[in-house]
Amino acid sequence: MAVGSASATSFSVCSGKTDGLGISSVTFSEEPVVPGSTLTITVDATPTVAITDGATLTFDILLGAFPIMSVEKDVCKDLGVTCPLPAGVSTEISVDVDIKSSAPAASVTAEVTTTNGDGSAVSCVDIPLTVSVADKLPLTLSHEVELTTELVDNMFATFKKQFNKVYDNKEEHGMRRTHFEASLKRIQERNSVLGDSPTFGVTKFSDMSVEEFKQKMLTYKNPVAHDDISRINAETHEAVARKLRGAKSFAATATDKDWRDDGAVTDVKDQGQ
Known part of the structure; x- marks a missing residue:
């Protein structure tokens, strides 16, 4: 099955949310993505707020409003970002996501949400993603x-x-x-x-x-x-x-047989009862 090469893709800010991460581009390692493979998402960003220790990035694949899968990463520990990251400092974030083999072939939405170390919302963007036909x-x-x-x-x-x-x-x-x-x-x-x-x-x-x-x-x-x-x-x-x-030959089977004629049945005996 042919798979697309890495390329930048479109994205939009989630409805009712903001993009404090300041995302300028999003790149998928392959498009469409094949179930059972690993998808690498690379994000170029210049945050408008400081990113602190304990910040998390959550990657959800949604089929409509239904989540197919979800992966959460620690921005500082798992994604190589030096924290705290001051506002206005550009960075590149790469996330490896193992796409479940059970992911249905469909056009889905990859929702990337960033939350700061204090629990405050930083960013939420929706990215269209196509999952190809699985084996x-x-x-x-x-x-x-x-x-x-x-x-x-x-x-x-x-x-x-x-x-x-x-x-x-x-x-x-x-x-x-x-x-x-x-x-x-x-x-x-x-x-x-x-x-x-x-x-x-x-x-x-x-x-x-x-x-x-x-x-x-x-x-x-x-x-x-x-x-x-x-x-x-x-x-x-x-x-x-x-x-x-x-090895004997038999005549036609008889319909009845009286074993008394052959002496096979003895007289009734007194058993002393």
């Missing part, structure tokens, strides 16, 4: 994730890739995509009952309707009865037959 789907799907058209399309693309799905025509592709979206909604409904321990996820059958799955996977009937002689091959059957009859 595998996440093991489960939270009920809190908004199933946008873009997210479903990207997850369906990953589904087809992961399970080697090929459809005959556009009509079947559209039908399977509809079934897939319905499966995602059922997954979310069931996971919502489980709360913090979701266990339902996508399988290779997720492009089937419920009715189709039941018809194809839950109604198996063996075409041959369990006692049908054809279930074993002729050679095995003949060997067993020879073993049972001791």
Whole structure:
């Protein structure tokens, strides 16, 4: 999969927030970012307030309003900034973020928030970020994730890739995509009952309707009865037959047998009871 090279990207100040960090440019090491990879974010800034010991930088990836992942770093200890950093002194901050392999392929927002050592807000900026199609789907799907058209399309693309799905025509592709979206909604409904321990996820059958799955996977009937002689091959059957009859030939099986005729049953004896 081709990956973009490092380049500056656009950003904006979070709604209702300020940028006391004085960010002038933001660069991603790759764009789009691949799930399971490490993204390096480089920020050039000239703060308008002094950055003190204990300042933190938090990196959140948001799908709509829902956080997919969050990473927090100590500005002074983890990011190489000499603190206190006086206002007006330019600096470069680089942050390595391990993108979860479960991150969905979608256009997301990277929200970078800086908080000073005394807990006061310094800066908040939103940066658009594209997560490319992953090699595998996440093991489960939270009920809190908004199933946008873009997210479903990207997850369906990953589904087809992961399970080697090929459809005959556009009509079947559209039908399977509809079934897939319905499966995602059922997954979310069931996971919502489980709360913090979701266990339902996508399988290779997720492009089937419920009715189709039941018809194809839950109604198996063996075409041959369990006692049908054809279930074993002729050679095995003949060997067993020879073993049972001791190489003797038998007439047709009798419908009844009185063992008294053969002296196999003795008279009743008094056992002294």
